[in-house]
Amino acid sequence: MKLHQLDNQISDLVERQVPGHSLEQMFYTDPDIFEHDMHRVVFNQWLLIDHESRIANRGDFFIVDVAGDEIIIVRENDDKINGFYNTCRHRGSKVCLNKEGNKKSFVCPYHAWCYNLDGSLRGAQLMGADFDKSTHGLHECHLNIYEGLIFICLADGSPPNFDEQVNRMQPFMDLHDLANAKVAHRYSWRLQCNWKLVIENFIECYHCLPSHPELSSVHSKAKYKAFGSGAASAMPEAMAEFEPELQAWRKQASSLGYTIDMWGDDENSGSLQGAQRLPINFAEGTLSETRDGKLASTLMGKFSACDGGTTAVSFNPLSTLLMPNDYAMIFRFTPISAEVCDVEIVWLVDKEAQEGIDYNKENLSWLWYQTTVQDGEITENNQAGVRSRRYKPGPYSQHEASNNTFLKWYLRLIG
Numbered sequence: 001m002k003l004h005q006l007d008n009q010i011s012d013l014v015e016r017q018v019p020g021h022s023l024e025q026m027f028y029t030d031p032d033i034f035e036h037d038m039h040r041v042v043f044n045q046w047l048l049i050d051h052e053s054r055i056a057n058r059g060d061f062f063i064v065d066v067a068g069d070e071i072i073i074v075r076e077n078d079d080k081i082n083g084f085y086n087t088c089r090h091r092g093s094k095v096c097l098n099k100e101g102n103k104k105s106f107v108c109p110y111h112a113w114c115y116n117l118d119g120s121l122r123g124a125q126l127m128g129a130d131f132d133k134s135t136h137g138l139h140e141c142h143l144n145i146y147e148g149l150i151f152i153c154l155a156d157g158s159p160p161n162f163d164e165q166v167n168r169m170q171p172f173m174d175l176h177d178l179a180n181a182k183v184a185h186r187y188s189w190r191l192q193c194n195w196k197l198v199i200e201n202f203i204e205c206y207h208c209l210p211s212h213p214e215l216s217s218v219h220s221k222a223k224y225k226a227f228g229s230g231a232a233s234a235m236p237e238a239m240a241e242f243e244p245e246l247q248a249w250r251k252q253a254s255s256l257g258y259t260i261d262m263w264g265d266d267e268n269s270g271s272l273q274g275a276q277r278l279p280i281n282f283a284e285g286t287l288s289e290t291r292d293g294k295l296a297s298t299l300m301g302k303f304s305a306c307d308g309g310t311t312a313v314s315f316n317p318l319s320t321l322l323m324p325n326d327y328a329m330i331f332r333f334t335p336i337s338a339e340v341c342d343v344e345i346v347w348l349v350d351k352e353a354q355e356g357i358d359y360n361k362e363n364l365s366w367l368w369y370q371t372t373v374q375d376g377e378i379t380e381n382n383q384a385g386v387r388s389r390r391y392k393p394g395p396y397s398q399h400e401a402s403n404n405t406f407l408k409w410y411l412r413l414i415g
């Protein structure tokens, strides 16, 4: 579709959008709108993609797929990690065909151009005396490390101010010290649904009681009624029910020095960030999100005692951390195409924790593996139903206030 036609069509759709309702069908299914989403929204975010302990040694690399573009993330040396588009500067072949591994250099499988770990072109056979290697290095993407976390940005021009964004999170991140964490486990899913449905599902807990028996058994039900979507102010009765539990936990957490006020951006922000600490289920003595309520691994960061709380930090809607006292999870939501989205959870533990002694993967991943499998099913069902010829945007509940904020943010950015 021609660009101006698409712009007109999007303006019409945005105009037609009923406030407080889910999106018009095309926003969830149309390949042209997907491309528009990427350029107007996703490529302008700092995407949290992994922890640097995944590539601990020089030459370690992995590939991440963002909207059909492969990015090679490679460690150049102790202090430097680089991100390159996986496309050769000769005639565009993929330079790297492996998903992860270790390489001294990247040799293109087509005509054997050879690239250094800093992306510069080391050698290109038979290109003549006047060929300038220095102008044919791999295309780089913006990349930053914060607290051991790897972020990339695929903006064509300047990315948003990274330090400004992450510094806001510092009081929450300080508690957990992810710079001294290591990857313990990971699971990835390729879901047949639009990226916005994945996010909409993740940010509301209207579905938690019916869809997540394990989550609802470990976490406080009163919390989910009051806070599931950050909608506390919209539901004073639910909040009143949760208040005693929250106050009891705050007392305990503040005596240990671990309480921090929560905050969240509104739809006028650039990246829709937010951070909060809440109890898991202190009233019933649950310490962590494990089957038996005991710790899943050694305490991380500043925690010398368990406060039964969990920290959520969202750098943008596609990049979230959930962190109890004893482990942390990266939730990565990466759009692939109009009706495909990757979801990955990376479990982090203290770098000194030993597998089989301090933690085991099954226990560590039990709750959020189950929960994310359930989320995958309900979200794919959601996408399948949205494809119906009879689909019409439906109203959000009071408990889906976050969805409303997310959609207003999205519509502002693409409109």
Ligand code: FES
Binding pocket: 088, 089, 090, 091, 092, 093, 108, 109, 110, 111, 112, 113
């Ligand atoms: S396309 Fe890579 S060397 Fe030719």
Ligand SMILES: [Fe+2]
Binding pocket: 201, 202, 207, 208, 211, 212, 371, 375
């Ligand atoms: Fe869910």
